[in-house]
Amino acid sequence: MTDWSVIRKFMNPDKKQRIMQAAEQLFRTHRFHEITLDDIAREADVGKGTIYLYFSDKEDLIFQAAVAGFEEMCLLLGQNAAQGVAFREALLRTCESISGFFQARRPLFRIILSEGERDMEGGGAGMRQRWRERRKPMTEAVAAIVARGMASGEIRTDMPADVLAEFLLGMLRTRSWELEGHPETQRSLAAVADLFINGARLPAPAQA
Numbered sequence: 001m002t003d004w005s006v007i008r009k010f011m012n013p014d015k016k017q018r019i020m021q022a023a024e025q026l027f028r029t030h031r032f033h034e035i036t037l038d039d040i041a042r043e044a045d046v047g048k049g050t051i052y053l054y055f056s057d058k059e060d061l062i063f064q065a066a067v068a069g070f071e072e073m074c075l076l077l078g079q080n081a082a083q084g085v086a087f088r089e090a091l092l093r094t095c096e097s098i099s100g101f102f103q104a105r106r107p108l109f110r111i112i113l114s115e116g117e118r119d120m121e122g123g124g125a126g127m128r129q130r131w132r133e134r135r136k137p138m139t140e141a142v143a144a145i146v147a148r149g150m151a152s153g154e155i156r157t158d159m160p161a162d163v164l165a166e167f168l169l170g171m172l173r174t175r176s177w178e179l180e181g182h183p184e185t186q187r188s189l190a191a192v193a194d195l196f197i198n199g200a201r202l203p204a205p206a207q208a
Contacts, residue, residue: 016054019044020065027062028107032114037061063127066108067134073101077141087149088193094145095189098138098172106176139165155197168196 022044026035037058041048055061076097080090102109112127142165149155155164171192179187 015044015046015050019046019051019054019061020068023061023065024105024108027111032058032062032111059127062108062111063130066105066112067131069101070134071137073097074137074141077138078144081141081144081148087145087152087154088197090145090148091196092189092193094142095168095172095193098142098169099176099189102172102176139169142168149197168192171196 019040023035023040026039026043035058037048037051040058040061041051044051051061055064077094080093080097083090085093112131139162143161146155146161146164146168150157150161175187175189175192185191
């Protein structure tokens with residue numbers, strides 16, 4: 001039986017952070033299967049056994065590194081929903097917070113998504129399923145922002161707020177991944193927010 005009280009004496013938050021940073025640095029230039037825990041241990045200047053104090057395996061290490069700070073971001077989104085700023089401003093702040101978080105961890109989330117596809121093809125769950133479960137607080141926080149727009153009459157009310165929240169998150173993902181090479185004017189966060197609120201219809205002509 002594992003004596004966790006003894007193990008905790010050897011655990012150090014700074015060392016865990018160093019291991020995650022080393023992994024992130026390596027995966028910026030290498031594929032998932034090209035990196036071993038030995039490589040990460042050397043990069044972090046720790047023993048391989050030390051990694052197992054904090055992570056169960058390589059997938060767990062990647063996942064924890066990717067979602068580090070995720071709870072704090074969700075709290076920030078909740079603050080955006082609670083503050084008395086106008087809906088459009090709250091929506092734009094929300095888009096900025098989410099995009100900034102994922103952009104900073106782009107190589108790690110690329111691994112989660114690509115390895116997740118392999119997991120599903122093999123009948124397993126893996127990192128992608130873990131991420132689907134972990135992201136629920138983010139969806140709920142975005143839905144709270146959307147509900148404000150519904151209450152103020154700025155967006156449609158014939159669909160649930162959580163469904164509209166998923167559409168917005170899908171738009172942000174499209175902006176980050178599929179439209180990466182497009183001009184900034186076509187993929188700005190302001191453009192995403194405007195498209196989400198107004199759709200693809202032509203703007204109303206200016207009044208004379």
